[in-house]
Amino acid sequence: MVTSMVAESWVQVGASSLNDTGQALEQALQALQCPQDPKLIVALLAPNFDLAAIAEQLHGTFPHTQVIGCTTSGEITPGGAVANALVLWALGGSAIEVSTGSGQGDAHGLRQAATEAAHCLDHLEQRANTVLIVLSDGLCGDQMDVVRGAYDVAGIDVPLVGGCAGDYLAMSRTRQIHGRRVMTQAVVAAAVSSDRPLGIGVSHGWTPASDPMLVTGSKGNILSTLEDKPALDVYLDFFNPEDIVRTDPAAFANFAATHPIGIRRRDKIEMRHVTGFNPDRRELILVAEVPQGALAFLTEGNFDSVLNAAAQSCISAVEALNGFPPAGLLLFDCVSRRAVFTEERVHEETDLITSSCGAVPMAGFYTYGEIARTKGAGGFHNQTLVTLAIG
Secondary structure: OEEEEOOOOEEEEEEEOOOOHHHHHHHHHHHHOOOOOOOEEEEEEOOOOOHHHHHHHHHHHOOOOEEEEEEOOOEEEOOEEEOOOEEEEEEEOOOEEEEEEEEEOEOOEOHHHHHHHHHHHHHOOOOOEEEEEEEEEOOOOOOHHHHHHHHHHHOOOOOEEEEEEOOOOOOOOOOEEEOOEEEOOEEEEEEEEEOOOEEEEEEOOOEEOOOOEEEEEEEOOEEEEEOOEEHHHHHHHHHOOOHHHHHOHHHHHHHHOOOOEEEEOOOOEEEEOEEEEEOOOOEEEEOOOOOOOOEEEEEEOOHHHHHHHHHHHHHHHHHOOOOOOOOEEEEEEEHHHHHHHHHHHOHHHHHHHHHHHOOOOEEEEEEOOEEEEOOOOOOEEOOOEEEEEEO
């Protein structure tokens, strides 16, 4: 059991790596040992579990608790990064108010679904600080549409934080939970309002390697030209990887995992994971929108830079609490970052977070993209760690 009892808010985490759904849920619930019903449970689940059974059992155990959740591509617990696990992040306390919502989208897009989910804000008793936690299907359309749809309701006053559900890179189907309902191609959200501060940290560890280049040709997540030159040729000519990367999709994907593209926003650089290429059209395929007319950078990083970014994300979130001790952390970590760490060293990320922020209850998951919008344009990220700190 991991518990943080702060005067008016608390976070607890329960987890299990047992294979059987019933046994795993029982073990995770026993670890929670909640002093009273949580206001919110976020269920982070490997796709092999029976989500319908989990949703029903959570409702039966905590009938007055709001529940959202999704499938993952890896889970994070206070003990470190795990695989094929069931993780419950529970939030409660007298300082906290919660409202949840969901919206159904389709394979082509989730903007309207995000708008519907974000309307949970309409039913929230708002206190001094509010955040909207968003979990979306990571395989549907342009994920910037999730940010746009949620922003249509939240506006400039409510920050957004969250991640895209995964399926352990099968790229077949992800699922989302809202209450007792299991969905796919959907967006679920939890509006959390607190008398105490809520902090958000965003960091990635990738460094611009090129001069800024104008995006002269793009459509959605397809990057056609940079400075009027074929984007694939610009990318390969600049980095000059070994020959197999130029022709073999698997080798290219492995190389691209540590060479994302950065998009300049007014106050930051957002990362875009390069997932593949079109050899005939000489285009790059990215996970999310690359706006035509934007400034783009070719970036690179290594184990140390990506690792240090994890600590920075969490430290920034805790510092935003303005001196309040953190009750807990909720982490949205890109699955591409886990690939950089490798299974042998992935524990070093959570070890560094713990050494930087103390033994704070934390949970999270490896995503197909991260959401963090506190101000300005944009708000969708790749290969980034986004942290929500509860004061």
